[in-house]
Each structure stands twice: as C-alpha cells, then as structure tokens.
Amino acid sequence: MDTLLEVVGDISGWLWGxxxxxxxxxxxLYLTFLLGFFQFRYPVYIFKQTFGSVLKKPKGKGTVTPLQALTSALASTIGAANIVAAIMFxxxxxxxxxxxxxFIGMAIKFSESVLAIKYREKNEDGEYVGGPMYYMTKGLNMKWLGVIFAFALMIELIPSIMVQGNAVAAAVSxxxxxDGLYTGIAAAILVSLVVFGGIQRIGKVTEIFVPFMALIYVGAALVVLLMNLxxxxxxxxxxxTYAFQPMSAIGGFAGAAIGEIIRWGFARGLYSNEAGLGTAPIAHAAATTDHPVRQGFWAIVGIVVDTLIVCTATAFVVLSSGVWTREGAMEDPSAxxxxxxxxxxxxxGGILVAVSLVFFVISTIIVVVFYGxxxxxxxxGSFAGKEIKVVYIAAIILGSVGAAKTIWQFLDLALAMILIPNIVAVLLLSKEVKQLKNExxxxxxxxxxDIKKDDNAA
Known part of the structure; x- marks a missing residue:
C-alpha cells in the first residue's frame, strides 16, 4: 500500500507541476486572444453589470439570483492557505x-460559465441545472465524457470533504x-440544514455568509495595511523584484529559482480560483440571466474577489509581518x-483567523455537497442526488476524527481527472463562446x- 501511495504521489506531483x-x-492565453482580450477592454462595464446591478431585479430565467450564484461559487474557493504556500515555496x-x-484564468472561467448557461436544463424539481457534464453531453454529443467528469467529481468529493472536516476540527481544537468529533457532528448538522434545502437555500445562505466572512477577513487585513503603510x-x-529573478534562502525560506517562482504562483492561483476545474459553472448554471455572457461576467468578478482581493490581502499580511522568514516556517506554511x-x-489575531477558517471551510463544504x-x-437521477448528500455529511464526521487518511492521497489525481476533460470540452466549444460573446x-x-442607458443617465 505504501508503494502504491508513493506512485500516486509521484504521478500527482508530476501532473500538478x-x-x-x-x-x-x-x-x-488562447481564450484571451480568441475573445479579444475582453477582460482587459471592458472592466468598468463588467463591474457595472455585476456588483453595480446587485439592487436591480435580474432579467431572464433562472433559479437563483446572479449574486447568489456567485457567492455559492465563491464559497468553495475563498481561502487563505493557497497564497501562503505559494510564498513559502x-x-x-x-x-x-x-x-x-x-487575469488569464478569467477567460477560462468566463467560457465555462457561458457554456453552463447555454446548455443548462430544468430538473425534476423545476431547478435549472448545468455544468461541464451538460455541455459535454449536449454541446459535444459526448455523454461518455460527461459521465467520466461527473463520476470523478462525485467520488473525489468524499476525501475532499474529509480533508475539509479535518481542517475545521483542527482549527476549533x-x-x-x-474535541474533533463534537466539531464534526456540529458541522454536519449545520451543513445538513442548508444543503437539503437545495440551491435556493444554499444561495440565500451564501449570499449573507460569503460577503460577511470576506469583509471581516479583508477588513482585518486592511487594518494591518493602515498600521504598516x-x-x-x-x-x-x-x-x-523577485518575480523575475531567483531568491536566495532567508531564515525559514529555502530559496527558489525563477521557474519555481512562476510555477508556484501559477499553481496556487489556479488552485485558489478553480479556473478550469469545472466546479463554478455548476453554481452559475442556476443563475437568473437573459444571456449566457452576462452571467459569465459574474464568474470573472469571482476571480477578482478570491484571488486579487482575498489572496493579495493575505500576501500583504504575511510578507509585512516577516513570519515567512522565521526559522521553521517551511514546516507548517498553513499556520x-x-x-x-x-x-x-x-x-x-489567532482567534480571528481560526474563526475565518471555520467559516471558509463550512461554506466550502456546503457548496461542494451541492456540486456532488x-x-x-x-x-x-434526482433520487440519487438526494441520497449522496447523506454520504457527504458522514464524510464530514469521519474527516473530523482523521479517518481514512490514506485515501486523501488520491485527491490531486482525482482533481486532474476532472480538470482535463473539462479543459478539452471548453477548447472544443471555444468557437461557440466567441460567437456568444460577439452576439x-x-x-x-x-x-x-446598456451603453445607451448609461449615456442617457449621464
């Protein structure tokens, strides 16, 4: 078994390199060129159509509001650990x-979400559902690819939720x-109350939960910024300076060559915002919208919030405090x-981070249970969608007591099995994304x- 785990670890390490x-x-880069660098050309318009329209009634059809779809997608991505790992390595x-x-990932996430809206459908409960498995089946006529994606993600989420449950239990402990078991049971009850209410209840909870936790965390980081202008x-x-030249070892930092600097920045950035993974489009597919492209804009601002705001705030706090250079810092970057x-x-400060972590992780579990x-x-079918939630709820409790840690080693490999089919599908359907964007x-x-309205208002 140890040999198998070593082989899995080596393959995962190579793949995610x-x-x-x-x-x-x-x-x-390909999608950015294909779509005419639109994320750089229309930033003001994109923000007006997203955060600037929060108080307006959304146009079109859907199950949840565009904001609820965004906060549901953000709930599974917002976190602080990714950028700390990038800095340490x-x-x-x-x-x-x-x-x-x-900025490059914005084109991927936009494309995924546009396709999710275009190929979505209504389920037995009257909810809009969509995502990679639907655009693989209906857009590419490759149901087998959709089955591979759906099965891989459904299974991958079991160890993923165990890891999240363990993170909550460890932070609270x-x-x-x-005791971790009590934390796991409490988290399982809390998650159950939300996820069994479907995407509408999840949307209503994340709409309050995500902005609240992000504002507290980023607010604390802004206080640090003001204290250390x-x-x-x-x-x-x-x-x-060190984006373009190697950095030698200093204190707890072991040093890094230029290739490693780029690799860790790219890897943790992509891991953080989930561009290409195909998960966020599942949430965006339920949004009320009059055109796929309009919801694609919400996917773009998701990256702004998660990577450009939350991760940057974390980076400033960690770098300005100097903790990354302390002896032994490499041993536990997450701390x-x-x-x-x-x-x-x-x-x-320690309590603030612990509470933020618990909020981040609980919200992540809520949304990934929905994805699964x-x-x-x-x-x-619909019945299986309800039954699998029980398995995921049990995984929270098992993870909180550190059960089945062996299968956690397969996480990165399973993620690759989800990501690769999705990227293939997005590339094959990229001309449709361009057509919708031009339309x-x-x-x-x-x-x-919209532009005429803005001109008249001015």
Whole structure:
C-alpha cells in the first residue's frame, strides 16, 4: 500500500507541476486572444453589470439570483492557505505570477460559465441545472465524457470533504480546545440544514455568509495595511523584484529559482480560483440571466474577489509581518496566516483567523455537497442526488476524527481527472463562446442597449 501511495504521489506531483500549469496557462492565453482580450477592454462595464446591478431585479430565467450564484461559487474557493504556500515555496515573487494567472484564468472561467448557461436544463424539481457534464453531453454529443467528469467529481468529493472536516476540527481544537468529533457532528448538522434545502437555500445562505466572512477577513487585513503603510513599498518591491529573478534562502525560506517562482504562483492561483476545474459553472448554471455572457461576467468578478482581493490581502499580511522568514516556517506554511495576524493583533489575531477558517471551510463544504449531488443527479437521477448528500455529511464526521487518511492521497489525481476533460470540452466549444460573446457585444438587446442607458443617465 505504501508503494502504491508513493506512485500516486509521484504521478500527482508530476501532473500538478508543469503539465497542468502549461495546459491551463495555454488555454487561458488562447481564450484571451480568441475573445479579444475582453477582460482587459471592458472592466468598468463588467463591474457595472455585476456588483453595480446587485439592487436591480435580474432579467431572464433562472433559479437563483446572479449574486447568489456567485457567492455559492465563491464559497468553495475563498481561502487563505493557497497564497501562503505559494510564498513559502516560490517566494514573494510568486504573488506577481498569481496576479498574472488570475487575469488569464478569467477567460477560462468566463467560457465555462457561458457554456453552463447555454446548455443548462430544468430538473425534476423545476431547478435549472448545468455544468461541464451538460455541455459535454449536449454541446459535444459526448455523454461518455460527461459521465467520466461527473463520476470523478462525485467520488473525489468524499476525501475532499474529509480533508475539509479535518481542517475545521483542527482549527476549533487548537483555538478552543473542543474535541474533533463534537466539531464534526456540529458541522454536519449545520451543513445538513442548508444543503437539503437545495440551491435556493444554499444561495440565500451564501449570499449573507460569503460577503460577511470576506469583509471581516479583508477588513482585518486592511487594518494591518493602515498600521504598516510605510512597509507597502517594501512589500511591493519584494513581489516585483523577485518575480523575475531567483531568491536566495532567508531564515525559514529555502530559496527558489525563477521557474519555481512562476510555477508556484501559477499553481496556487489556479488552485485558489478553480479556473478550469469545472466546479463554478455548476453554481452559475442556476443563475437568473437573459444571456449566457452576462452571467459569465459574474464568474470573472469571482476571480477578482478570491484571488486579487482575498489572496493579495493575505500576501500583504504575511510578507509585512516577516513570519515567512522565521526559522521553521517551511514546516507548517498553513499556520503562517494565523502567526501573521497574531503578530499584529495578539491572541485575538489567532482567534480571528481560526474563526475565518471555520467559516471558509463550512461554506466550502456546503457548496461542494451541492456540486456532488448534481453529479449523482446527472448520473442516476434526482433520487440519487438526494441520497449522496447523506454520504457527504458522514464524510464530514469521519474527516473530523482523521479517518481514512490514506485515501486523501488520491485527491490531486482525482482533481486532474476532472480538470482535463473539462479543459478539452471548453477548447472544443471555444468557437461557440466567441460567437456568444460577439452576439452580446453587437446586439441592441444587450451591450449596446446598456451603453445607451448609461449615456442617457449621464
């Protein structure tokens, strides 16, 4: 068994090194060119159509509001650990490459969500459902590929939820000295109350939950920024200088060559915003919208929130505090966020990070249980979609006590089995994304009408 785990670890490590990074970066660049660099050309318009329209009644058909679809997708991506790992293994320069891949990844996430809306359908409960398995089946006429994607994601989520359950239990145990089993049971009950209410209840909960937890976390980081405005030029110099040159070892940081700096920035950025993974489109498919492209804009601002705001806030706190250079920092990179906030806020800082982590992880579990149930529904029907939720709820409790840690080793390999079919599908359907994008921006019903309204209002 140990030999098998070593082989799995080696294959996963190789796949999630340059092969998948090059696949995603290449796909993002191709789509960016194909779609005419639209994420750089229309940022003001995109923000007006998303956050600027929150108080307006959404146009078109759907099960949840566009904001609820976004917060549901964000709930499974927002977290602080990815950028800390990037800094510890790639140095401060990795932050720059994380920003670069965020802008490139916008084209992938936009394309996935546009296709999810185009090929969505209504299920037995009258809810709109969609995602990679639907655009593989209806857009490519490759149901077998959709089955592979759905089955791989459905199974992968069991160890994934165990890991998340363990993270909650560990954070609560370390900060509040509560037994992991009790935390696991409490988390399972909380998640059950939400997920058995379907996407509408999930949307209503995440609509409050996600902005609340993000504002508290980013707000604390902004306080740190204001306390250390003098260090901002120094932090920016670290990020930009070492984005293009190797960094030698310093304290707890082991040093990194330029290739590793780019690799870690790209890898953690993509891991953080899930561009290409095919999960976010499952949430966006339920949104009320009058055109696929309009919901695609919400997928773009998801990357802005997750990677450009939350991860950048974490990077500033960690780099300005200096905890990343301490001896032994490499041994437990995930603990550095708490150490950095403790540096500024004392024990309250540690509690803040622990509570934020619990919120981040619980919201992640809620949404990935929904994702898994949609996979089971696609494969076996509505009944199976409800039954699989029980399996996932049990996985929270098992993970909280550290059960079945062996299968956790298969996580990255399973993620690759989800990502590769999705990227293949997006590339094969990319001309349809371009056609929809051109239709939206040249039609009197959509972009041109919106621009006229803005001109009249001015």
């Amino acid at each position: 340059y092969p998948i990074i090059l696949l995603l970066a290449g796909t993002g 790639g140095g401060p320069g990795a932050v720059f490459w994380m920003w670069v891949i965020a 370390e900060t509040f000295k509560v 003098g260090k901002l030029p120094e932090v920016l110099e670290l990020i930009f 550095l966020t708490a150490a950095a906030f403790t540096e500024y806020f004392g024990s309250f 149930s949609k996979m089971a529904e696609f494969l076996f 939206f921006f040249t039609s009197e019903k959509y972009y041109l009408k």
